[in-house]
Amino acid sequence: MEPLVPLLIALPLLGAALLMVLQTAFPRSWADGFAITTAGGVAVLGGFFLLETADTPLVYWLGGWTPRDGIAVGIALFVDPFSAGIATLIGLLGTASLIFAWRYFDSVGRMFHALMLVFIAAMVGFCLSGDIFTLFVFFELMSVAAYVLTGYKTEESALDGCLNFAVTNSIGAFFILYGICLLYGRTGALNLAQIGRALGGGPADGLIMIALLLIATGLFAKSALVPFHFWLADAHAVAPTPVCVLFSGVMVELGLYGIARIYWTVFDGPMTGEQAAVRTVLMIAGTVTALTGGMMCLLQRHVKRLLAFSTISHAGVLLIGLALLSPQGSAGASIYLVGHGLVKGALFLCAGILLHRYRDVDEISLRGKGRELPMTGVIVLLAGLALAGLPPFGTLLGKSLIEEAARGHHYGWVSAVLFLSSALTGGAVLRAGGRIFLGWGRTAEEEASGPTEQEKPETKEARRRMHWTMVAPPAMLVAFAALIGLAPNLGEQAMAAVARFHDRSSYAGLTLDGRAPAPAPILLSSRSGSNIGTGLLSAATAVALALFELFRNRLPNRVDKGIRRMLRPAVFVLNGWHSGHVGDYVVWLMIGTTLLGALWLVTVQLI
Amino acid sequence: MTIRSRQIMALGSTAALGLLLVWGVIRLPDFGAYPGPYSDVLNAAAVAERHVTNIPSAVNFDYRAFDTLGEEFMLFVAVAGLAVLFREQRGRSNRKNPSVVQVSEAVRWMGSGLIGFTVLFGMMIVLHGSLTPGGGFQGGLILAMTVLLIYLIRGDEAFERLSRRAFVEALEAAGAGAYVLIGLAMLTTGGMFLENLLPIGRLRELDSGGTIFLINLATGVEVSAAFVLLFAEFLEESRKPSSER
């Protein structure tokens, strides 16, 4: 089945080119059907490889250039359950958003489908690549497609969001390229396995540490970790909703996947002695991100912005999972990634339904209007609870594994961070849902602050009728998220796959010598299922938080005011950061990089 | 942030970042003493294996052709992006300002004399991509510049006739698509994606590289069409009446 591997990338690319060649000859419905079929094909192929590679990963040498004496001559694609799984997720979300877009846009430009297909292909290329420069090229391709899709509506704020996104992420890409240069200068190799082998297990010197710092920063900029997150809310708020599904559902998380892949193939050896420091630094970054994102999420009333900040918070949780550097943590993070991606995709699609029908996504002004959309309301309720970690959704399983791993490393406080992140983001979504679909909470007149920004509707006029193609995709995504949580033994299977993922000698052997020693089996010291108690607790807290937010005005006036006064400094600081000025964002990017470097130096000294 | 404070913070953070970067780069192998194994393997094997003499071309179009595929599609996306940003707004008004370019006779004469030469030069650079410096990208860009030269000396009409949008766009997409198709062709015969499928010819002849020659051509078509479109979008935008706001 090996020959099918490149099709995952070549098919959507070819599809995009075909759509452009035949753009005048194709009626729009054909273009839709064609794009949906192609994206669906990616999902099916990805799923196929997910099952196929469960035992042994697959290495595909493009152009047939197999390595010689351990020196990679060509470019390798590496298919294991992780890369295939994420490719499946990309295909699924792509299919869902293209089906949704079918009846969503009144008149969509001819370029939309072609751009979406290139975007999908680029993301798949990024996650399959086993070569560090190919990673960079597909990172750039994915970014360029994302910039264009962000600015697709070409109104002022869309262009603004596009510019901020493009400038900060390009600089992130330059950082990655600098890191690649350093590694290439040291090892003379571009293949991940070969670099890892050349660096060996030796102690890390300045060059390796700086290379890791630069590559991590570049990918952090993509995965929107604080303080590199500024672009994300701006871009998500303005990008067309079907595009946001892919942005939040998988693009942001791909940055973290990239770090994990590069770390465990290249840096794991030289960093063996520094593991404690790596863990501390990444845990701090993840915690700050998870909490800041959660806070900001609760403060938003523009629904797409709210969802964007919740993505930031969850990216922080994912980083915590990876930062534990334990198989259980990574397994948890990978399940969490998929679960969150599906749920978040569904939520963005629901926001799209609102925007389609009412030409508005402001929580306050939509108050009560959603009563006509019971289906959408139910989906939002389920998805909100899934974000908060209600059983049986996949998010809970991932979270439970991460918590378990953290306890193993005596990081008990991680549970509290995860709990807060779930409660804050779930609570914010439920609050918005309660207000929009049930009409609870304060009316627009009672709300002190004005709307954050006006969004240009993506449809010509408000719609009375809604086509089934718009409700089915989010419902399907939520159902998938629940299925993941219910899948038997998923935790164990993920851990078995992680055992290979973490084993760099197995990766290198498979890539460079064509055979791999079996990875060391992982001793399952603890349970690897969902922790139902925690899930119910965090879901209940999220509901309570949402109700509190909605009915805060019923509290005695003094209490309400006191809470507001307490929060004001934090709100001021957090909002002040988001100046929207591209120069500021670049300054923050540089300060963040330096801070990470400084934090690293301090931790290395202390630990 | 105020302008002043941003300047100070930018200066501070750039300096700190600079320290970190320098701390890394001074540990690279000395300039001029690069040891790496990858290049030695290629320098030693590529001429015999691939029958081309320009090794960077062999790397770009064969050993690491997949990177170049990504790069082609980056241009493809840029062209689509410009179309999204400019054209879909332009649809509404067909009014155009007349060309504002005032060209002197001297430029016109010189330009006319240069056109033939640049076309030939561009084609030569594309076709000899596998043998001498240059290739589809550089030559394609030179060919696109020729079209621009025609704009300079003959004005809009000639330019518009040459860069008829639908056709050039199809050409551009076809170039990118051909790259993928050439890659896929080998799959049908049981080979790998982007593997060479043609007999490799005699060394130092134009088509000696087999597939390299074809991919190089596809790249040339894609790049020249893409840049003609990029220029065309900007030029057309510059002639749009300024009443939009």
Add this chain to the structure above:
Amino acid sequence: MNVLPYVIAVWLFLAGLYGVATSRNLIHLIVCLSVAQSSTYILLIAIGYRQGAGPPIFTYVPPGTPAVDPVVQALALTDVVVSAAMTALLLAVAVRIYKQTGTLDPQKIRPLRS
């Protein structure tokens, strides 16, 4: 002296980033970004250079003659195209922003955010 090229690449990178951060004009900003990117080609080519070796082109010299690294050159070529595509795209965005807001100064184009 042996690290001068690397330090110069870093210098240009930082200069470009400083320009991007403090720019008052989007077109200036985009040019600064391309300067920052150009430093990556310098770094790549400098890393692969070998003193006294010729270009990795064996049209007129027999194969086996000492040559510099062809891989970094291929990478730099890709990088150049990336830079060109990005610059064209960003210029178009800047032009559109100008048409809608009447200014290119990032300080002035901010729509007010909460």
Add this chain to the structure above:
Amino acid sequence: MTVIQAVVFVLVAICGTAVVLMREPYRQTFLLSLYGLLLSILFVMLAAPDVALSVIVIGAALPLMILTALRIVGQHST
């Protein structure tokens, strides 16, 4: 490293810095063109003729695009 290589490296650094510091976009465009030329000389010296060629064609194409963009912008401001 030979002296002449060092000189060209330093020239490139000076010119690149000048491009960044020149805040007037028209003049900056011309400096950018000069910067492209210097870069291509540098790459020829470092035995990378392929890169030199592409840098020089890009150095001709991009400033043209920037000038067109400036013209669009200028036409509105006057």
